[in-house]
Amino acid sequence: MGNNYQHYHVGIIGAGIMGQGVAFQCAKFGHQVTLLDISEEVLAQARPKIEQLSRFDTMMQRQQKSPEGTCSRLLDNIRYTTDWADLGDCTFIIENATELETTKLDIFKRISSIIGNDVIVGVNTSCVSITKLAACLENPERVIGLHFSNPVHMMPAVEMVRGLFNSDSVIAAATGFLAGMKMHGIVVNDSPGFISNRVMLAYINEAIYCIHEGVATAGDIDRIFRECLSHTMGPLQTADLIGLDTILQAMNVVYSNFSDSKYRPCILLKRMVDAGILGRKSGKGFYDYSIN
Ligand SMILES: NC(=O)c1ccc[n+]([C@@H]2O[C@H](COP(=O)([O-])OP(=O)(O)OC[C@H]3O[C@@H](n4cnc5c(N)ncnc54)[C@H](O)[C@@H]3O)[C@@H](O)[C@H]2O)c1
Structure with missing residues (x-):
């Protein structure tokens, strides 16, 4: 090695x-x-x-x-x-x-x-x-x-x-x-969110807004990215992997640095974090991991 x-x-x-x-x-x-x-x-x-x-x-x-x-x-x-x-x-x-x-x-x-x-x-x-x-x-x-x-x-x-x-x-x-x-x-x-998070947070947050507004379920949103766009994972699977608390904290940093409403965290994300629904690390996020 x-x-x-x-x-x-x-x-x-x-x-x-x-x-x-x-x-x-x-x-x-x-x-x-x-x-x-x-x-x-x-x-x-x-x-x-x-x-x-x-x-x-x-x-x-x-x-x-x-x-x-x-x-x-x-x-x-x-x-x-x-x-x-x-x-x-x-x-x-x-x-x-x-x-x-x-x-x-x-x-x-x-x-x-x-x-x-x-x-x-x-x-x-x-x-x-x-x-x-x-x-x-x-x-x-x-x-x-x-x-x-x-x-x-x-x-x-x-x-x-x-x-x-x-x-x-x-x-x-x-x-x-x-x-x-x-x-x-x-x-x-050095710039808020650098490249990866500046782009990815906006993408994940928008997917959460789509659930919040009843446009589609988490499963279907992710399927569109996997099955129509050949992504390995959808935005909500990615959010669960990262941790919803980390996503919210990161969004707050980018939002406050740019003062741009396009980075305003969706209220559904805030409520899930308040409830301790943090993704894989807590056993439940947009998906249930309690059986794994
Ligand atoms: N989760 C991801 O996919 C991911 C990817 C890239 C970068 N990051 C970044 O990596 C960092 C950690 O993220 P994570 O997902 O591992 O978070 P995490 O919540 O899993 O772990 C954070 C750890 O920091 C510890 N901690 C808190 N305050 C501390 C202190 N004062 N001194 C020492 N330890 C302290 C906590 O006890 C906790 O164990 C964050 O800045 C995050 O943005 C996360």
Whole structure:
């Protein structure tokens, strides 16, 4: 498994859907990982979920007769913690906490006194400004958007977001880090929602409006995209996979940044989130996952 690239001690902040995926991907390619969350409960759930990812990935590799083989041993490289001091010896940070600007700003202010001044900090955010978060740290040029997609280990590319401060050397280092995990970055400039979410949130929100207005059911809306337009998934399946709370938080960030009503979250989305109907992660969203 690729040994000719730099191995980091990667500190991953947030052990939810994306933190688990990024932690697994980093461990798989030989990085040492410290996975931090504020919730012991989340960390307890993260471990078996990462093991499940590993089993699934091993099965896929056997089917594809991939030379990478099993990676279960590498899962021993993941340390689970709620102690921020454990990030002190990390050489690369990837922040994946909840999509709230205030939460991410607090985290950046907190880590500024813990991590080294030259440690590159990747932000896995759907919409929050990379430049604004970077301004919380000394050497803001080392903060870069690394917008991974879910499921992380199945996606070859990452939307890499260049903040106002970014130097070419940081883009190059982040590119090398991704290449070591057989991934590549597609670089865009810092703007609310970047490219993927600016376009996708509007598409998902419009599909939710169609349900709200009684134009069609979730199942039929998704079928139109799969069966008429050859998409792998419809907008509502995608929303359930991402998490409806994350969609709402991201929409609020884009809406407030652009002050444009085309990004106003549909009231149905808000009510579903109020009710704890969050998609796959809660067992119910536009579809029912309780039997899986
Ligand atoms: N879900 C997706 O498909 C997807 C895709 C790309 C990017 N993202 C982005 O990744 C980030 C995480 O999304 P997710 O889907 O994993 O969310 P999630 O809700 O599954 O996980 C977020 C985690 O952050 C933790 N957290 C909250 N505050 C924290 C703090 N102060 N310090 C440390 N941990 C804290 C929570 O306990 C939770 O475990 C968000 O910014 C989101 O926009 C999500």
